Amino acid sequence: MVFLSRAQVLTAFGALALALYVLDLVRRRRLSEEFSVLWVLATVVIAALGFSTSLLTKVTHALGILYEGSTVFACGLAFALAMLLHLSTKLSRLTQEKDGLTREIAFLRLELEELRGGRRADAGEDA
Amino acid sequence: MNGRDVLVIVPAHDEEESLPPTLAAVRERAPWADVLVVDDGSRDATSAVARACGVPVLRHPVNLGVGGALQTGFRYAIERGYAIGVQLDADGQHDPADLAALVAPVQEGRCDVSIGSRYVARSDYRAPLSRRLGMMLFSGVVQLALGQTITDTTSGYRAYSRAVMDHCQHDFPKDFPDAPLLIALARRGFRLSEVPVRMRAREAGRSFYTLGKKLYYPYKNLLASLMALLRRPA
Numbered sequence: 172m173v174f175l176s177r178a179q180v181l182t183a184f185g186a187l188a189l190a191l192y193v194l195d196l197v198r199r200r201r202l203s204e205e206f207s208v209l210w211v212l213a214t215v216v217i218a219a220l221g222f223s224t225s226l227l228t229k230v231t232h233a234l235g236i237l238y239e240g241s242t243v244f245a246c247g248l249a250f251a252l253a254m255l256l257h258l259s260t261k262l263s264r265l266t267q268e269k270d271g272l273t274r275e276i277a278f279l280r281l282e283l284e285e286l287r288g289g290r291r292a293d294a295g296e297d298a
Numbered sequence: 299m300n301g302r303d304v305l306v307i308v309p310a311h312d313e314e315e316s317l318p319p320t321l322a323a324v325r326e327r328a329p330w331a332d333v334l335v336v337d338d339g340s341r342d343a344t345s346a347v348a349r350a351c352g353v354p355v356l357r358h359p360v361n362l363g364v365g366g367a368l369q370t371g372f373r374y375a376i377e378r379g380y381a382i383g384v385q386l387d388a389d390g391q392h393d394p395a396d397l398a399a400l401v402a403p404v405q406e407g408r409c410d411v412s413i414g415s416r417y418v419a420r421s422d423y424r425a426p427l428s429r430r431l432g433m434m435l436f437s438g439v440v441q442l443a444l445g446q447t448i449t450d451t452t453s454g455y456r457a458y459s460r461a462v463m464d465h466c467q468h469d470f471p472k473d474f475p476d477a478p479l480l481i482a483l484a485r486r487g488f489r490l491s492e493v494p495v496r497m498r499a500r501e502a503g504r505s506f507y508t509l510g511k512k513l514y515y516p517y518k519n520l521l522a523s524l525m526a527l528l529r530r531p532a
Contacts, residue, residue: 270362274370277336277356285354 173224175239182243183221190214209257213250217243304331304401305380307371309364310388311338314347320390321351327394331384331401334374338367344388363473364454372463372470381405384457392455396495403491404457410488411462411480413448414455414495432516436477439523443481448492451477455495462488471522474515478522485526 174180193210196202202210220227220243231242306324310317317335324333335348339361348355356370368385375383382404386392396414403412429452436451458466462483471478484490 269360270366273358273360273362274366274373277358277370278373281354281356 175224175227178240179221179224179227179243183218186214186218186221190218209250209254213247213254216250217246220246303381303405304328304384304397305371305375305378305382306331306333306384306386306394306397307368307375308333308335308348308386308388309338309367309371310335310340310344310348311361311367312340312342312344313388314340314342314344316389317344317347318351320386320388320394321348321353323390324386324394324397328397331397332380334371335388336367336370338362338364365471365473365475365479368475369466369470372458372466375463376460376467381460382457383460383463385454387454391497393496393498396455396493400455400457400493400495403493404459408489409491410459411483411490412457413450413480413490413492414453414497415448415450415492416453416495416497417449428512435516436519436523439520440477440480443523443527444484444490446484446490448480448490450492451480453495453497455497459488474519477519478526481523482526482529485529 174183190211193202193207193214197204197207220230227239227242231237231239234242234245236242236245306328308317308320308324313320321333321335324331333353335344335353335355337345337348337355337357339358345355345357356374358367358370362370371385372383382401384397384401386394386397392414400412400414403409433450433452437448440446440448440451465483465486465488469482471482480490
C-alpha cells in the first residue's frame with residue numbers, strides 16, 4: 172500500500188477508528204441506527220479514500236481537484252453539512268412534537284381539575 | 299350577546315401582577331364573554347392568580363411562545379363550542395371596553411378576522427421608532443401580498459371566527475402570529491378587517507419581545523410572510 176503523505180495515513184486510520192467507535196455506540200444503544208447512517212457513510216467513504224491511493228487520485232482527477240488532500244476535506248465538509256441539515260430538520264420536528272405534547276398536558280391537567288372539582292361538588296351535595 | 303358565543307383567550311407568561319386587573323376589567327366591561335387564561339410556562343404564580351379569579355387555566359409546562367399559547371386557546375374554543383375567539387394581552391394594554399366593537403364584525407359575518415388597530419383612528423398611542431419602522435415594513439409587506447391595507451399588523455388584539463380557529467389547529471406560526479398569519483389566512487379566503495381601538499401602556503410584567511426576539515422578529519416574519527405567499531392555500 173502506497174500512501175501519498177503522513178496526513179493520508181492519519182486520515183485513513185482516523186476514519187477507520189471513528190467508524191468503529193460509531194458502530195460501538197450503536198451496539199451500546201448510545202446512538203440510534205437512524206443517526207448512525209450518515210456517520211457510517213462518512214467514515215467509510217473517507218477511510219476508503221485514505222486507504223486506496225489509486226481511488227483517491229482517480230476521484231481527485233475526475234473532480235478536477237489539484238491536490239488529493241482537498242478531496243478528503245471536501246468529502247468531510249459535505250458530510251458535515253449533510254449531518255447539520257439532518258439535525259436541524261430533526262430538531263424542528265422534535266420542537267413541533269414537543270409543542271403538541273405540551274398542549275396535550277395542559278388540556279389533560281385542566282380536565283383532571285374539572286373532574287376533581289366536579290367530584291368534590293358531588294361529595295358536598297351528598298353530605 | 300350569547301354567553302357561550304365568545305371566548306376571550308388571554309395568553310400569559312409571568313403576568314401574576316397584571317393579570318387580576320386585566321381579568322377584572324374584562325369581567326366588568328364584557329360580562330357576556332367567557333375567559334380562558336393560557337399560562338405559557340410561567341415561573342411565577344400566574345396560574346394560581348388566574349384560578350383565584352375563577353377563570354379556567356390551561357398551563358403549558360414549558361414556554362411555547364405567544365402563537366403556541368394562542369393555538370392552545372383556539373383548540374379549547376373549538377372543543378367547547380365557541381363561535382368566536384378573542385385574543386387579549388394579559389398585560390392590560392388592550393382595553394376590554396373595545397371588546398364588543400371588535401367582536402361585532404365577526405359576529406355579524408362581515409369578516410373572519412377582526413383586528414384591533416391603534417392607527418385606524420382616535421389613538422394617542424406612540425410606539426418607539428424601531429417598532430414604528432417595523433410596523434410600516436410589515437404593513438407594506440401585507441399590502442404587497444394582499445393588496446389590502448392593514449394599518450396595525452402587529453396588533454395582538456384580534457377576534458377570530460370559529461372557521462379560522464379550526465383552520466389554525468393545523469397550521470399556525472408558533473412564535474409571532476402577525477403578518478405571516480394574516481397573509482396565510484387571507485390567502486385561504488378568510489376576510490380581514492380592522493376596528494379602531496385604544497391601547498394603553500403595560501400594567502406590569504415584561505413584554506414577550508426581548509432584545510434577541512426584536513432582532514429575530516423581522517427576519518422570521520419576512521421569511522414566513524414570503525413562505526405564506528409561496529405555499530398553496532391548502
